Amino acid sequence: MQIPEIPNLIHYAIPFFALTVILEIILTVKVKLEDYEFKDARASILMGLGNVAIGLFTKFFILGIFLFLYKFRFFTLPFAGWSWIILLFAEDFCYYWFHRISHESRFFWASHVVHHSSQKYNLSTALRQTWSGSFYTFIFWLPLILIGFHPIMVLVQMSISLIYQYWIHTEFINKMPKWFEALFNTPSHHRVHHATNPQYLDRNHAGIFIIWDKIFGTFEPEAEKPIYGLVTNIDTYNPIKIAFLEWKNMLKDFYQSKTSIKNKLKYLIKPPGWRHDGTSVLSSDLRKKWEEKKQI
Template sequence: MLKAAFDPVQLAIPFFVLAIILEILLGRFGKAKANYETRDTAMSLSMGFGSTVAGLLLGSVIFATTVWIWNHRIFTIPMTAIWAWVVLFLLEDLTYYWFHRLAHERRIWWASHVNHHTSTHYNLSTALRQTWTGGVAGTWLLWLPLTFLGFPPAMVAIQKGVSLVYQFWIHTEAIKRMPLWFEAVFNTPSHHRVHHARNARYLDANYAGILIIWDKMFGTFIPEVDEEPCSYGTVKNLGNFNILHNVFHEWVGIAKDVAASPRHALGYIFGPPGWSHDGSRDTSHTLKAKWRARVEAESGDQAGVGAP
């Protein structure tokens, strides 16, 4: 009940490799949309390997903390009960939604998550750009309440792995849309392309893991529209393939901001990405506001054309 008998992510690695190779081949032969760039793909693969190493380094601390929480649990939920897996599926997916949303809305967690968004391409290899510093940032703490409720740590670990495996296939441009009923309930390539887009229209949206219903419930869902294709990367793309810069640049940025303005340290650490004490920088909120104002102005101009 403490350690999972298997790791869904590890079992899926051969599938990941074969799927990436297949997507590359389909793209090369013009059978599917698949943009790959050698240095970018190498970066994604290196980040995936580094994330695994980072996870091992902090694994004992996370495991020990989880075991302590388990020893003080409220209930004991059986791993053999089907209802328990259904409930855990929903609760873990909801937990992922809030983790993911906070990872975009709070700079300290964005610093650990941003490397997943640094690629200017969107393909299956992008899914491998996983965090190196999430353990240090404490993102794993959000899952501890599940263990405190009484879900065995092994059970939670398996469900987290299932979620990650699911999210692999949605990192693609090869699939345009799934059936309407599927798009309405589940996270899909179309929904997740929006999440990875740097267009002002699409910022801060579609945080779902498996179920897109959470975004619809909490007002963060934005559909992909054909008239505005997704442009990928971060608001200000890094423009290099230096892996250390990709992984740590936002942490360095936080340190510089705090050193330059210690009175506003809390804002620079826990405020939204782009926050500044003098308002001189753009956040996602201000970028979207500017976009809306521009759209409204253009609509007004068009409405006025030909008016008497």
């Protein structure tokens, strides 16, 4: 099978990202919605640049693993139009479960929390990406390789998904047409995902298609105004702290908790805020609402 040469789409998209962030700053100031938080935006942009730099190395690492696993594929799917259409939905399905588990398991949350650490919601927030996640979160896409999609196809579709999700990080767009809101992830849906309002916690994990949240019961429409950030905000613009603070806290809980090995391991696999003694970092009122929501 001849493999076409496909460019790194993220690198080509960087000038577009820069121009749209600048445009959003101008619009924000012009319509006087609020003062643009430049320190927060700078931190997000630095996190994004760090992610791209690290990605120059991890992409080769991931591609190597994908190519090795591709030898054991069940089928061989060609670089054809119908294959790309199937991959569009298959990759998005994998992304949904990666994203959902990244909120439900602290080991994956330790890298994903970076993206949620801003208390602002604008295009620069989309650039606030992990420095550690690419080393291990690729495992969620391994089934696509075994099915028979070529590693290059999978990596390209992962980039397309990431680029799609850039534009939904804005408050300038209220609602898209109803048919679009019903099928695709939109700014309205994703504002819910970034919010800490009790009814919004761990909702709308979609990448491109919102249908997965509706199928698996994690969809929540935007009603009240979202409050962005974390349940317990980190209040720092230092990129190093943003990138690794949760890793530090998680490992601290693991090593310093006076409990069994089994419970120590639960600090890695249980949701953020879990404590072996039944307490939580969440306030009692928020925790009660959290637990009620989990039972729905």
